[in-house]
Each structure stands twice: as C-alpha cells, then as structure tokens.
Amino acid sequence: MSAVIVLVTFYSRCGSTEKLALAAAVGAVQARANIRLRRLPDPSAPSAAEESKECKENLHRMRKEYVAPTESDVLSADAVIFVAPPNFDTSAAEWTGYLDLLGRMGSEGKLETKVGAALSAGESAQTALSTAILQAGFIVAPPNSAGATPAAAGHATTLGRRVVAVARALKPREQAG
C-alpha cells in the first residue's frame, strides 16, 4: 500500500503556530506518512508598529521558506491537518480564500475520502476550525481526548500520528471501492 500523504496547512505570523504545525508534521512522520507543509499567504503587509523584531524576522523567514497550499496539494493528500492561531475565526482574511476553495472542492465530491483535523492553541479557535472543515466535507479526526488541553506540542504530535492512523484505515476501503 502506498504511503499516506499528509498535508499540513497553517497560518502563522510570529512562529508560534508554525511550531504547532511542525509538531503535528513530526507526528505524521513518526507514523510513517509523507508530509507536505504549506503556509497560507499573508492577506496584507504586517503593521511594523505592532510586530516585535523576532516576529518580523520569523515572518520574513516563513515567507521565504514556505509556499501556499494549492488545490493540487489537497487533491494529492490523504489527510489535511489545519493549524490556526488562537485568534482564528472563519472570517479571518488569511483563511477565507482557502476555506472557500475547500468548500468548492467538497461540493464537487473531491474531499469524500479525505481526513481532516483542526489544531489551535485556542480552544474556541480549534472548535471553529474543526466545524469549518467538517462543513467543507472532510472526515474529521477528533482531538486526542475529551477535555485535552488544546495544542501543546505533544498534543500536536499525537494528533499527527492519529490522523495518519485514521487515513491509513480508510485507504484500503478506498481502493476496494
């Protein structure tokens, strides 16, 4: 059976959410998946006044190191882990275009066998993101355990492993069908 492919998509301005995304990716690698990391592009230029030096450096670096997710990335993945900052809501400018793309793909039946999972350091953000990807059409892998503190790095790694386990369990069914 071919390796499970996990796409980790995140938005981060200062690097904290990137760390969560990396931790989730490591979990997927631990479970022997192939991973791709993608960062959502910035909707507008950062305000120099509100960003620390470290934040600006991380922003500059991430813009250089990552590319934005494409429809092709989602199509080729067996699972997508979405990682959002604690202040996420579905109207956040950096997310709306991507969520619209996923909604369209879902309506076209392109997400039927794909596993999705949401991750955020903010509990309400994680819930909102989880709902959004469920509505888009993903088979949503729930958080690790009821009442778990959202999104410490260890939690993210465990979720990465768990997502691969779910995606792998679905793969033979997909082939048989």
Add this chain to the structure above:
Amino acid sequence: MTVIQQIEQRWHADRGWLDSYHTFSFSDYHDSAHMGFRALRVINDDRIAPGKGFGPHAHRDMEIITYVLDGRLLHRDSMGERHVLKPNEVQTMSAGTGIVHSEFNASETEPVHSIQIWIQPAQDDVEPSYQQIAFPPAEKRGRLRLLAAPAAGGSKRITTIHQDALVYASEVESGAAVQHVLATGRHAWIQVVRGDISLNGELLKEGDGAAVSSEQKLLLAGSGSGGELLLFDLA
C-alpha cells in the same frame, strides 16, 4: 577491486537556485543500479544560490551528515535547533522517529557549496538528535580527520552515527599522500570533493567517486594541485 564512478556518471540536476550532482539515486533520479554502496545511500554535491534553500521537509530513519566546502548553510529543525554550518565543521542529524528541517543558504550574496550524505542506520526508531562540531583545518591537512563514527566514546570532537561506518575528510597537497588501511571484510567509498586525488595510482578528479572492496591499503595522493576527499569506511 576498485570501481570508479566518474563525475559524468553522476546525475546532474539544475533547478536554477540549486545546482546538484547526485552520486546515487535521489529525488527525480532513480536508477536501481545506483542505490548506494553498503550503508551509504546518498551523496549530493549541492551548490545553492544566495538566499535560497530547501524549505521544511521531513526525514525518518536516516543518518544525515552535512559538510560545507564554501559558504554558510542555515539549518532549522523541529527539535528547535537553529545553526549556521561553515567550512571545517560537520553536522550530523539522526532523523530516527522523525524530524522536519529546512536548509537555506545563510548568505544573501554568496553561494554555498555543500555535500550532503545519507547513511542508513543500523536500527530504526532511534531518538532524533542533532550534533555539530568544528575543527581546526590543520586536522584534515595531510591526514584523515574522523568526522563521524558509531561510538564516539563521549568525544565531542567526533559526531556519532547509528551505523558501523566511519566518515573521514582529508585535504591532500600535491605530492603528499595519506594512507588508510581497511580491515578484512570492510569496504570503502572515496568521494573527491575538490581538486584531484589519486587512489592507489588511479586518478580521481573533482566529483569522481570510487567503491573499494577486497583491498586493504588505500593510498590517497594529491594529484595536480592537490585536492580534498571524503572517505567512508563501511561494513
């Protein structure tokens, strides 16, 4: 028996920002006849344009050794390591259960020339780790400088790998030579990374490699204006 692989037999990939020669199968280059030598799986000779590099990507169950010839390489990884690697240093990363890392040219103006080596570990699922050491260049001039070994014995002068393999670097001036003796049943791969070297009298040019089996003495002499080599002593 010595089998020489000339530079023309390496796969050349030019992506604009990356000019790379693969000694063994790698990425888009797949040749079942060139999948490595013993536990040595990859030798990539990379020239990376200023400010460019490899974005975050994953590794699992691989010993990854990086050696910079010119320039500076910036490494970041999911273990929180962030280091700049320069000439006369070696970086060894055990991917083990899984790591994500990026490698970028640390300079916005100068290219970086580096050799990346992958060695298959003797066991899977080791704890991921990162090591980086620096050494005075005199330690590799006219002698073999051990960069990586399976049991460094706590030495901070050598990096540890999870495989029965020894990795050396050496600069050999014209007219000078270094000798390495292979134990019975051991094998060697020689990679010339700079200049010209002769191996037991056979000329190896920059970019050439040689697989050695069933030989005991390896005499590596500086040819032309001399050169630099990596030597892998393998089970």
